Amino acid sequence: MDQRLSFVTLAARDLAASRRFYLDGLGWRAALDVEGEVLMVKVADRVVLSLWDRDAFEAEVGPLADGPGLAPLTLAHNVATREEVDAVLATARGAGADPVHPGQERAWGGYTGYFADPDGYRWEIAWNPGPIGQEVLP
Incomplete structure (x- = not known):
C-alpha cells in the first residue's frame, strides 16, 4: 500500500450549512457538489475533503458514536x-x-x-x- 492519504471524509449534520461555511464563507471551490448528499473540495494535490450528509454517511459506514466533547481529531x-x-x-x-x-x-x-x-x-x-x-x- 502506498503511503498517502486521498480523502478526509466528515459527516455533516446540515450539509447546506457546511456548503455556506466552506464555499461562501471561506471562499473555497467545490470539485463536486451534489445537493443534499455530498460536497467535495480539493484541498491539496491529490487530497479531497469530502463532506457527506450525516445520514448517508452512517448508512454506508455504520453507526456513528455521539456524546459530549469533541471528535477525536x-x-x-x-x-x-x-x-x-x-x-x-x-x-x-x-x-x-x-x-x-x-x-x-x-x-x-x-x-x-x-x-x-x-x-x-x-x-x-x-x-x-x-x-x-x-x-x-x-
Whole structure:
C-alpha cells in the first residue's frame, strides 16, 4: 500500500450549512457538489475533503458514536507566518466559525489557533517553523 492519504471524509449534520461555511464563507471551490448528499473540495494535490450528509454517511459506514466533547481529531492548515494564522482565524470568524481560539505561542516553537466548522470539527491554523512544518507548505 502506498503511503498517502486521498480523502478526509466528515459527516455533516446540515450539509447546506457546511456548503455556506466552506464555499461562501471561506471562499473555497467545490470539485463536486451534489445537493443534499455530498460536497467535495480539493484541498491539496491529490487530497479531497469530502463532506457527506450525516445520514448517508452512517448508512454506508455504520453507526456513528455521539456524546459530549469533541471528535477525536483535528484538521490542520499550515501557513508561512504568524500573521497568516491570525488572518485565517479572522476569515473563519467572518464565515461564522464558533468557537475561535486565538493564535498563541506554543511550547514547541510554533504559533497556532483553532476554529470550528458548522459541525464542530476543529481546524488548527498553524505556523510551524520546523522542517516538517515547512514541508507541508505549497
